[in-house]
Amino acid sequence: MTPPAAAAGPSAPAVATPVLEARGVFRFRKADGREVPIVRDVGFALRRGEFATIMGPSGSGKSTLLHLLAGLERPSAGQVLIDGEDLSAGDEEQRAAVRRRRIGFIFQFFHLLPDLTVEENVTLPLRILGQRPQKHGARTADLLALLGIDKLRTRRPAALSGGEMQRVSIARALVAQPSLVLADEPTGNLSSKAGEEVVALLRTVTEKLGTTVLLVTHNPRDAAAGDRVLFLHDGALRQNAELTGGPFDVADVFHRLQELGI
Numbered sequence: 568m569t570p571p572a573a574a575a576g577p578s579a580p581a582v583a584t585p586v587l588e589a590r591g592v593f594r595f596r597k598a599d600g601r602e603v604p605i606v607r608d609v610g611f612a613l614r615r616g617e618f619a620t621i622m623g624p625s626g627s628g629k630s631t632l633l634h635l636l637a638g639l640e641r642p643s644a645g646q647v648l649i650d651g652e653d654l655s656a657g658d659e660e661q662r663a664a665v666r667r668r669r670i671g672f673i674f675q676f677f678h679l680l681p682d683l684t685v686e687e688n689v690t691l692p693l694r695i696l697g698q699r700p701q702k703h704g705a706r707t708a709d710l711l712a713l714l715g716i717d718k719l720r721t722r723r724p725a726a727l728s729g730g731e732m733q734r735v736s737i738a739r740a741l742v743a744q745p746s747l748v749l750a751d752e753p754t755g756n757l758s759s760k761a762g763e764e765v766v767a768l769l770r771t772v773t774e775k776l777g778t779t780v781l782l783v784t785h786n787p788r789d790a791a792a793g794d795r796v797l798f799l800h801d802g803a804l805r806q807n808a809e810l811t812g813g814p815f816d817v818a819d820v821f822h823r824l825q826e827l828g829i
């Protein structure tokens with residue numbers, strides 16, 4: 568007997584919706600009186616719990632692309648979907664709401680508030696969402712422990728090393744349990760040892776918490792930590808590669824860069 572074809576609708580078998588999907592995304596900017604493409608026809612999707620990296624040289628459009636993916640800027644054409652929700656459909660207020668609920672950010676220069684303690688910096692996104700940090704005390708404590716900063720909770724950023732500051736900003740990015748974390752060159756301001764630790768922690772986070780992480784870098788070593796590496800050049804996605812040798816296969820990343828002539 569042939570089973571009836573699955574009906575589309577609430578009872579249909581769940582096809583996993585990508586956490587992040589870019590469809591034909593373009594971004595033009597005015598330069599010398601003409602519109603220049605900075606991001607060109609970028610399309611890809613990321614699954615839940617995937618650790619992906621975008622590898623591209625300086626000026627290739629990585630930060631611009633990340634802003635588009637976060638809804639901080641609107642694409643000139645194309646769509647960005649977060650958990651299936653079209654970011655380009657709403658106005659700025661709706662995009663901000665999606666951002667606050669679903670996306671965490673990690674920046675090269677940390678962007679911690681100097682007058683707040685580590686714990687206050689970490690829980691700031693909860694307060695912005697109108698939630699009482701005390702309600703999430705146990706989970707926040709677990710998060711600080713996972714990131715190895717539980718002993719620093721009462722310190723202020725000025726009393727932290729760069730690597731510690733970046734761990735604090737990772738905790739802050741995760742505290743509101745986003746589906747997606749976007750990290751723009753998070754090791755760019757760190758020693759290579761502290762940078763390696765931060766990248767390894769981001770991998771741990773995807774494994775332990777199931778968060779999807781997208782890390783942008785111009786460093787092949789960081790890029791190689793991804794299960795998936797997206798190679799960007801002149802604003803275009805040149806290759807979307809699932810690493811054959813598994814994560815941390817730097818030789819594979821170098822080989823692909825060479826093949827692509829990047």
Ligand SMILES: Nc1ncnc2c1ncn2[C@@H]1O[C@H](COP(=O)(O)OP(=O)(O)O)[C@@H](O)[C@H]1O
Pocket residue numbers: 596597605623624625626627628629630631632
């Ligand atoms: N606000 C802006 N106005 C005009 N051009 C910009 C702006 N931001 C970035 N660009 C240009 O867009 C290109 C990509 O920049 P960016 O996204 O910052 O690249 P990356 O992060 O890979 O270094 C560069 O040529 C840069 O000069």
Ligand SMILES: [Mg+2]
Pocket residue numbers: 629630631752
């Ligand atoms: Mg950049």
